[in-house]
Amino acid sequence: MTTGHCLCGKVSYRLDAGPIWIAYCHCASCRRHAGSPVTLFAGMREDRVVWTGADPDIYQSSPGVERLFCGQCGTPVAYRAERFPGELHLYHGTLDTPAAFPPAGHVHAGGQLPWFEIDDRLPRYESAGGPEAMPVSIGPARKAS
DSSP states (O other), X not given: OEEEXXXXXXXXXXXXXXXXXXXXXXXXXXXXXXXXXXXXXXXXXXXXXXXOSSOOEEEEEETTEEEEEOTTTOXXXXXXXXXXXXXXXXXXXXXXXXXXXXXXXXXXXXGOOTTOOOOOOOEEOSSSOOTTOOOSEESOSSOOO
């Protein structure tokens, strides 16, 4: 069983199944919510996430998009959007065993900051990706000289 929680532990959860995908997100909205140059999400079927502590607070960041967070310590916990019905995207850093769940790709790669690079061989997608999406590249955005 996989579990996770916010910084103070007030908001906690368990996962009744593994993630359906794990990806870095380079979009500006996620960067602002996390206060970081990139975020890493574990995409879950929402019905497989069980809140075991306090329910997270919810902020509607744009139409059809909710950001879930701990109202006590402020930790971003999850992302939910109408365009991904039945999914909840957990912030990977809230997992108790994050090393057990490596990323499989990058989404919104066009929004990557020019001074930030993750040197991996993962596919990079222009938008949210998905099973039928074709990556725009594989590996680092900028090739070493």
